[in-house]
Amino acid sequence: MFVSDLMPEQTKTVVLVVEDEPLILMDAMQTFEDAGFDVIDAFNVDHALVRLDERPDISAVFTDVDMPGRFNGVELARMVHDRRPDAVIIVTSGAVAVRRDDLPERSQFIPKPYRGEKVASLIAELLA
Secondary structure: OOHHHHOOOOOOOEEEEEOOOHHHHHHHHHHHHHOOOEEEEEOOHHHHHHHHHHOOOEEEEEEEOOOOOOOOHHHHHHHHHHHOOOOEEEEEEOOOOOOHHHOOOOEEEEEOOOOHHHHHHHHHHHHO
16 A cells, blocks of 8 residues: 555646637646646636536636627626635736726736736635
8 A cells, every 4th residue: 555545635726717819718727737726718708607517626717808708707707706606716807907896705806917827826825
């Protein structure tokens, strides 16, 4: 028997990244993976809601504000909070500034351009 057989299996924190720009999505996903997170992607709010239903282990969401479809990232933040009040939500945009009052609890706004490492650290800090 190995020591590792006696230790509980550690699970990675799951982060859902919601971004419609493929290059920005890939960059954000790589940054979070490099920080040790398990990362899932979605390209709009409807897709993100499907992902939330599929993966009850998602504990953090990183979303852009402007996306195609019926809803934006601020609306997604509210929907995520309604479904998962313990989830951490980071909203970002380079086009608009989001006021703290427009976001639910456990949510923060980070303007673009952002440093991915800073966002990953913030998520880890908020989940601690």
